[in-house]
Amino acid sequence: MNSQTTPTLLVEPNTLLREGLKRILAETDYSPVALASSFDEALAGWETGVSPFLLIMDGARDHDEACDQVRQLKERYASARVLMLVDQYDLKQIITAFQAGADAYLIKSVSCEVLVKTLDLVMLGEVVFPSVVLELLREHALRADGETVVQSAEKVPDGTFQTKGLSVRETVILRCLMEGDSNKLIARKFDITEATVKVHVKAILRKIHAKNRTQAAIWAASHLPADEHASA
Structure with missing residues (x-):
């Protein structure tokens, strides 16, 4: 892990999955500095001077709402990077997420290695979508x-x-x-x-x-x- 880590917010309503992701990312450059079950909770009190930062968020529970939240985030923090996690791939939803400003879109069953490498690419300014x-x-x-x-x-x-x-x-x-x-x-x-x-x-x-x-x-x-x- 590099000496300089990326400020990372993790939004996942499922407590078990949220804790699992926290442990997976703990030894990487993306160890979460804030955990939350909702978008609003994650951004409450967030220091606006910290930039860029990474948001890993759930997009499965309410995809349309998640996309609206991505738009809001990008308007407020233009340099923020967003990885959306979903249960399954749907082309219309992928297109909507891309248009909203998501930087990466992954299914929750991906390997830890793929997750971390995707985050690396995102923080380099790349947009990463699944090969499917x-x-x-x-x-x-x-x-x-x-x-x-x-x-x-x-x-x-x-x-x-x-x-x-x-x-x-x-x-x-x-x-x-x-x-x-x-x-x-x-x-x-x-x-x-x-x-x-x-x-x-x-x-x-x-x-x-x-x-x-x-x-x-x-x-x-x-x-x-x-x-x-x-x-x-």
Whole structure:
């Protein structure tokens, strides 16, 4: 454990699980400085001058409320990092958590090693979502294949992809990212160079305000209309 630890708040309504996490993290850089059963309890009396800090919170009991709390936290403490723990993975909930500002999203059955490594990445500024997200995105794409553009648009609170200024080529490449395609595979599909693909990917990330390909894929799942098999 490093000499400088990260101030960590742990919010978990289940007493047994809360104590278990406390013991797991006790010998790491993320030994909790505050334990609580609720979000409000955890933040009560928290020193605003301590920054950045890490919040590990339950997202299983009331996911919508947890996401609202993440939004509140980010508005109040912009540099705060948040790991949300859930009982199972659901694509819509993952997207909601990402949009709310969660920095990591893990199922409670992950190993201690995965938990700690995820926290390391989060404190380095990374956004970490489970690898199962790609499979969920593929399933989502298959289900959405027969939907109309209007039906898809009705589900998008922030408008369609067109409001982000994506070109037709960027849109089809974004769909490829949703499928988990590599730059090399995308280049082969459209008979372009990998360098050109990289340029398009960078433009996509910039336009939709995503930090990486995973974030872009998650954004696409809730914003792109049904695939009309367009080519560019």
